[in-house]
Amino acid sequence: MLLAPSVSTQAQQPAKIPRIGFLSGTSLSSTSARVEAFRQGLRELGYVEGKNIVIEWRWAEGKFDQLPDLAAELVRLKVDIIVSAGPAATRPAKEATSTIPIVMGFDNDPVGSGFVASLARPGGNITGLSSLAPELSGKRLELLKEILPKLSRLAVFGNSKEPGNAQNSKEVELAAKAHGVKVEFLDVVSPKDIETAFQATSKGRADAVLMLQSPIINSQRAHVVELAVKNRLPATYPSPEFVQDGGFMSYGPSLNDLFRRTATYVDKILKGAKPADLPIEQPKKFELIINLKAAKQIGLTIPPGVLARADKVIK
Secondary structure (H helix, E strand, O other), X not given: OOOHHHHHHHHHXXXXXXXXXXXXXXXXXXXXXXXXXXHHXXXXXXXXXXXXXXXXXXXXXXXXXXXXXXXXXXXXXXXXXXXXXXXXXXXXXXXXXXXXXXXXXXXXXXOOOOOOOOOOXXXXXEEEEEOOXXXXXXXXXXHHHHHOOOOOEEEEEEOOOOOOHHHHHHHHHHHHHHOOOEEEEEEOXXXXXXXXXXXXXXHOOOOEEEEOOOHHHHHOHHHHHHHHHHOOOOEEEOOHHHHHOOOOEEEEEOHHHHHHHHHHHHHHHXXXXXXXXXOOEOXXXXXXXXXXXXXXXXXXXXXXXXXXXXXXXEO
């Protein structure tokens, strides 16, 4: 009988509510669709924010030098898992902890970036999803060439400090050589480089622009789209948000789908799986999105064959 109260008290203790850290180099407003997709993925698995799971949101708002401090803050909070919203956030998270599991929302090249040993067996405290970006960069150039048969000069905006940028650039160069297109790579390592890059594009008489995946370019999305239209340049972007904001075209993996699937990793780890044993998964859903209004603004006619293949056409 003396043991009964103790047992009863123990039985009434609430289960520990898991705490997830979400680390992003950009802002909520620029990635709201991905965040909602992540929340949707959690809901599908029975997790409701504020009820049976807590999420600590940390946004660098485009100030990437703040990411190490934000990552360290999540480590101090002793979160159960850190979800990194892209390559720029994964590196500081990796440097902040070797024990807390890290789930990548996406990464252009997880092996090349040094985040995992291999896609099949990551081997450390990091797992998640790959966006297959290097292979897709060449495909984006091919689409531009199909829309612009006379394409001979292409400006490529990217960040040389961004993990996976070198591989992306190599894929573009190979595709450009195959199609007889001359490429100029323009380095965008800070927001102030964007206008300079567009000036160089005009000076170099580029026929079109290809944007590589970059948190800096993404954080300045509206400005980038505005300058492309102002300079009457057809631009292909790595994610649909640019096209929804008035950009011309995007082709690539559905980042919303990747973020929804990120929740599956969170669930498995909370149930005892180790990141080292969870293979990196690749995109299952790809999207070609075309903005006809943007095409009209720059005086471009889209071939019917390309329009027929589009997953979404914005009019």
